Amino acid sequence: MAQAHTTHDGSHGSYQSYIIGFVLAVVLTVASFAAVMTHALAPGMALAALGVLAVVQIVVHLVFFLHLNTSREQSWNLMCFIFAAASVVIIIGGTLFIMHDTAINMMSR
Template sequence: MAQAHTDHDGSHGSYSAYLIGFVLAVILTVASFAAVMAHVLPPSMTIAVLTFLAIVQIVVHLVFFLHLNTSREQSWNLMCFIFAAATVIVIIGGTLFIMHDTAINMMSR
């Protein structure tokens, strides 16, 4: 008889946790669309609101769907994620800095 694969280490979330994560993700997505479509904020404030909502949505996905938390079992996963995020930030920030510096030095204003 074939046995179903069961995972007893508790790493998977419950249905209620997935439902809460899904509802939060939908609310954040609708809020992002509303911030853009309503045209009630100036463009710079709209970008700031979208950035904040995007960061909150990333955290919601990491916590509710990828089960990334500060527990002892997740410490290596958390450290790897932080290292990967820092690497991406350095690469993107360095690229933007180099592109800006090149544009200034080439006088392409």
């Protein structure tokens, strides 16, 4: 019969870090809903606030739940994440540029 794996290699977070991450995620989600539902901000400012809150929430999830950090053990994971994020930015940015350029050129005729 196989023995249960009981060693803790330190790659997982503690309960305290999970609770902190959960509370931060809930606060950021509530702040996003509040920014939209209360109409306290102008539409452009609300969009900017949602963008900032989304980026902060992504960082919270990466740090507290996926345990992505700058330690030596995480260097390959961090490099893969940076490459994937850069690829997504290039693809989405290029697509938006091409669509905008095409729309401008089509409207001039």
